Amino acid sequence: QPQLQESGPGLVKPSETLSLTCTVSGGSISGSSYYWGWIRQPPGKGLEWIGTVFHGGSTYYNPSLKSRVSISVDTSKNQFSLKLTSLTAADTSIYYCARGQIIVGPSAMNYWGQGTLVIVSS
């Protein structure tokens, strides 16, 4: 059973860049049968997909965030990372990392991290 754990700052200033890392244990991040994603949830609100990285490094992002987001994979550390630039208070959320299966195409996200709260405030 893979385990995912988010890490990063809990408080970031407006206009700065958020960097989060998801460390994967209990399985390799290099498998072609899986994809890796970031999802966020503002306090008291619903889930918002941020983006996904697939085997080989191809990435897809939420169009509403695309200009500010990048996701990358470090296979040597079994980690993948999120960078979100030009932060505002609206980016205050719980950030989750997740693993999903690839069958014919991307399927469901069956493993999630516990989430990390990021507050954007001066």
Added chain:
Amino acid sequence: SYVLTQAPSVSVAPGQTARITCGGDNIGSKSVHWYQQKPGQAPVLVVYDDSDRPSGIPERFSGSNSANTATLSISRVEAGDEADYYCQVWAGSSDHLCVFGTGTKVTVL
């Protein structure tokens, strides 16, 4: 962009069946996944590919998908089923854009 619409809330008595719908344009042509989220916890996958259950998920959870509506049904509802439920699909020209529904709060009376 593709939109998934869910009713904000559903109330159900213990032992009854809760039905949570997810509306989307021709959603029947897509695979729908459902997640349960309890307060303070990460989402948990309860149904994938319209109607399949991950190991460990009770048979009380079932799904269906046709035309413009997907449905998650929870039979013999228990107090522990009280949670938020989200549907999710992959959309876009290459089906690589993830879309979540707006979420439904299930309250057990």
